[in-house]
Amino acid sequence: MTVFPEAEFENRLARAQAAMGKAGFDALLLTSEADVRYFTGYLTRFWESPSRPWFLVIPASGKPVAVIPAIGGALMAKTWIDDIRTWPAPTPGDDGVTLLAECLREIGTERIAMPMGYETQLRMPLQDFHRVQDLIAPMRIDADGGLVALLRAIKSQAEVALIETACGIAGRAFDRVGEIAGRGTPLSDVFRNFQRLCLEEGADWVPYLAGGAGSLGYDDVISPATPRPLQSGDVLMLDTGLVHQGYFCDYDRNFVVGRPDPAVAAGYQRLREATQAGQEAARPGATAAEVYQAMQNICQAGPGRLGHGLGMQLTEGLSLIAEDHTVLEPGMVITLEPGVDIPGGGILVHEDDFVIEENGARQLSPTAPSNLPELPA
Amino acid sequence: MTVFPEAEFENRLARAQAAMGKAGFDALLLTSEADVRYFTGYLTRFWESPSRPWFLVIPASGKPVAVIPAIGGALMAKTWIDDIRTWPAPTPGDDGVTLLAECLREIGTERIAMPMGYETQLRMPLQDFHRVQDLIAPMRIDADGGLVALLRAIKSQAEVALIETACGIAGRAFDRVGEIAGRGTPLSDVFRNFQRLCLEEGADWVPYLAGGAGSLGYDDVISPATPRPLQSGDVLMLDTGLVHQGYFCDYDRNFVVGRPDPAVAAGYQRLREATQAGQEAARPGATAAEVYQAMQNICQAGPGRLGHGLGMQLTEGLSLIAEDHTVLEPGMVITLEPGVDIPGGGILVHEDDFVIEENGARQLSPTAPSNLPELPA
Structure with missing residues (x-):
């Protein structure tokens, strides 16, 4: 149900996981439209609304896990992603924070990386990011060093x-x-x-x-x-x-x-x-x-x-x-x-x-x- | 050169500074398209490009200060803003970080507030945000508690x-x-x-x-x-x-x-x-x-x-x-x-x-x- 065959996403994931292995990252956390779409094919203009955050977790092995607002569940289910966890966003006070932290703890990563350098933006409230960090301590979220940007730069x-x-x-x-x-x-x-x-x-x-x-x-x-x-x-x-x-x-x-x-x-x-x-x-x-x-x-x-x-x-x-x-x-x-x-x-x-x-x-x-x-x- | 008369922006600024006074904030730091435009009238589709961060600083008194990429200087000069500081973005390694920190130190604020709660995003690299925080220490950047969102919610x-x-x-x-x-x-x-x-x-x-x-x-x-x-x-x-x-x-x-x-x-x-x-x-x-x-x-x-x-x-x-x-x-x-x-x-x-x-x-x-x-x- 996306413009690409599933092999395209398998390739992207394999390249990402190889690069993650070299860099010593156990997981990637993604929040932006382009990064989430790159690994899922999830295409919607709904990102125009700033009201809801969206998360994708790339583990060191296995397929990505989507942690997203319930309103996007049906469309995400049409992509190649199997593990889709939703909450009824917006939920004042806990807008996906607990669900994302649970997902990261379940994956049991030590080094989580996130794009936070040149040209990136944190597409979630900064306060919520800090709360996720607190909930998963002593696990930390570090900079990905441009890993995702470099993957995306080489087009198929x-x-x-x-x-x-x-x-x-x-x-x-x-x-x-x-x-x-x-x-x-x-x-x-x-x-x-x-x-x-x-x-x-x-x-x-x-x-x-x-x-x-x-x-x-x-x-x-x-x-x-x-x-x-x-x-x-x-x-x-x-x-x-x-x-x-x-x-x-x-x-x-x-x-x-x-x-x-x-x-x-x-x-x-x-x-x-x-x-x-x-x-x-x-x-x-x-x-x-x-x-x-x-x-x-x-x-x-x-x-x-x-x-x-x-x-x-x-x-x-x-x-x-x-x-x-x-x-x-x-x-x-x-x-x-x-x-x-x-x-x-x-x-x-x-x-x-x-x-x-x-x-x-x-x-x-x-x-x-x-x-x-x-x-x- | 914007769709509103200058009095519209004077009103917005006065409301903001009154609210800042009540909350005890000495300055507001803004990074998002809508927040920057709200106080300046700066309207461009160029925000579609994620490559450059843009900053607006609202002091406790006096007019806002724009700290922006040089490419936006001419257009910002057509708004009511007088104090426009630019750098030739993108500048690898220091993409407005030092210029913004200097501006904040010059204003000499103790409590800087930024939208970082519900529905907000940090439209700058998280690593650069941390570097700004380091450069201005012991001054801190705290959450605005929804102050800007509430101002914007009441339309003229x-x-x-x-x-x-x-x-x-x-x-x-x-x-x-x-x-x-x-x-x-x-x-x-x-x-x-x-x-x-x-x-x-x-x-x-x-x-x-x-x-x-x-x-x-x-x-x-x-x-x-x-x-x-x-x-x-x-x-x-x-x-x-x-x-x-x-x-x-x-x-x-x-x-x-x-x-x-x-x-x-x-x-x-x-x-x-x-x-x-x-x-x-x-x-x-x-x-x-x-x-x-x-x-x-x-x-x-x-x-x-x-x-x-x-x-x-x-x-x-x-x-x-x-x-x-x-x-x-x-x-x-x-x-x-x-x-x-x-x-x-x-x-x-x-x-x-x-x-x-x-x-x-x-x-x-x-x-x-x-x-x-x-x-x-």
């Missing part, structure tokens, strides 16, 4: 195929931007209608859309849309993270209303060169920092990363920055996202998605246009 | 107006379900196209959609859509949490393909009665438990809450359960969400949104149809 072929499909959906929506945007269209309408195009082209939902517009680039890449109408000469950027069966794409496309300013046209070419340089550098054995440097040599952008890992979350794993020395391995999926400053104006950003394969980086997002596509002026 | 008129607008957008989309759903339509197409309708009717985005379909109700209310085509006699439920300028609606509507089974039609009437009883009970001074009981007397649903608070998050604040004795106050926005079991089948759930006013609960979602609307069979 099935995972890569879903990301590639997500990229294709966004590509078909980008191809239709001329239908919804042109001189005079308020940017907020462009945002709303671009999400509609993503759905029409097959997105399950559109968790992320950002963008910007201006005659010499845009101010930033994270602002919500304003009602400002597009003007002749504006460069428009749309950056989407849409979801297909639980996997994200994350890339952008730039357009111009009529004809671009020569500085914008030149900037776009520099971004394409930087992306190509990044792709050539992104081979197994290269580091994130080396890929960053290959792009930075061309685009000399300001501070900020020039790409990142991608998968079950919009951004996950490595960062393309000078300080990240993660070594690329086959199966990693990354974005290349160079930016350039336009003299006297704002910035211009381009992004594409790639999977690292034995022979190099293969592009998952459709080939970008060689020149800025023109919108009705 | 401007907030209620945004929720009411969101409800109206969803209502216009629900009115058009006949355009996209009928006998033979795969449920997954219904979900995709209903989100499209929400966007066409004015939603900024659609963070939440769930639903179900079956001849005698549905199995649960949190599953993603399957490709199963709607069949004659199916009851279809769609439950959406769409967003308008950062505020959610959260309610559902049921439909029937052709004519309903008599048990389904009777169940729908019981849900309407239960909702009415809940509305009559939901007056200032009543408790969440009393509203629950008024509905439970009519619908005798299984375990689970029969509604909840609503606002900047899909669900927030009180739960309509027997154990929640929160007293309703004017300005609270809640959902009433009774459910019934259909004999020999699944469940049927109905949901509407209300604001508590001096004279009682005023419905924010459009009036529900008196009988199940029929879809083409």
Whole structure:
């Protein structure tokens, strides 16, 4: 009842338990949507509600144990998980705390590990976490040292195929931007209608859309849309993270209303060169920092990363920055996202998605246009 | 540059500082999207990326201080916040930890409070939280005792107006379900196209959609859509949490393909009665438990809450359960969400949104149809 055959989850579990054995962990405790889904296939938008915590325990051997709110029991029973323990959440005063502690004691672990480093969040009340720790003492919950993040960073072929499909959906929506945007269209309408195009082209939902517009680039890449109408000469950027069966794409496309300013046209070419340089550098054995440097040599952008890992979350794993020395391995999926400053104006950003394969980086997002596509002026 | 005038934020801050004074807190530390936005107006979908933590510090007097990734600096500068401190996140090894600790030490607080109880999450790596604690010792970070949640639970008129607008957008989309759903339509197409309708009717985005379909109700209310085509006699439920300028609606509507089974039609009437009883009970001074009981007397649903608070998050604040004795106050926005079991089948759930006013609960979602609307069979 999930998008993957059971063998996919058996593989993930086997890799996890091998890594746990090396690290000396007897169990993993997971609380986040992506981590729980990675080992179960449990896919629901219900995580949007912050009211209930969800727990998954990975023992050193044997299948994961789900400790979850009763409202999720029926759906979890459709996954490959057998041992599902529920409580009628929310239960004021003991919202899964005792049930989780019992489960951990029953497994009888000495070293429990949990993701608590870079990019992680504790998706349960901190007070409840402290109570679980008290209830299981002298057993302790320690940092997993990035173990789960590293497992998730190396995608299976099935995972890569879903990301590639997500990229294709966004590509078909980008191809239709001329239908919804042109001189005079308020940017907020462009945002709303671009999400509609993503759905029409097959997105399950559109968790992320950002963008910007201006005659010499845009101010930033994270602002919500304003009602400002597009003007002749504006460069428009749309950056989407849409979801297909639980996997994200994350890339952008730039357009111009009529004809671009020569500085914008030149900037776009520099971004394409930087992306190509990044792709050539992104081979197994290269580091994130080396890929960053290959792009930075061309685009000399300001501070900020020039790409990142991608998968079950919009951004996950490595960062393309000078300080990240993660070594690329086959199966990693990354974005290349160079930016350039336009003299006297704002910035211009381009992004594409790639999977690292034995022979190099293969592009998952459709080939970008060689020149800025023109919108009705 | 936010949807509210500055006076809205001055009010929120004044209420917070008054409550902090009573509780003896010298500062509040906030890490979550909704909490940061509540005091700043900072609205971006960029929180979808888990890579960067964001911090807001509310001192005992004076304006909030934002300690945030550089990528958010330009947008934060458009809010009413003056003191914005940024670092070039992600910075491996020190991702805002030192900058936040310096800010807290500078404010020189003794008792720092943070939301860490029911419904909260620590939106920063737990290891980094421990490092901040070490850096500011002997100052400590304690639980806020629900202070921020209680502030947010009482909405201003401007907030209620945004929720009411969101409800109206969803209502216009629900009115058009006949355009996209009928006998033979795969449920997954219904979900995709209903989100499209929400966007066409004015939603900024659609963070939440769930639903179900079956001849005698549905199995649960949190599953993603399957490709199963709607069949004659199916009851279809769609439950959406769409967003308008950062505020959610959260309610559902049921439909029937052709004519309903008599048990389904009777169940729908019981849900309407239960909702009415809940509305009559939901007056200032009543408790969440009393509203629950008024509905439970009519619908005798299984375990689970029969509604909840609503606002900047899909669900927030009180739960309509027997154990929640929160007293309703004017300005609270809640959902009433009774459910019934259909004999020999699944469940049927109905949901509407209300604001508590001096004279009682005023419905924010459009009036529900008196009988199940029929879809083409």
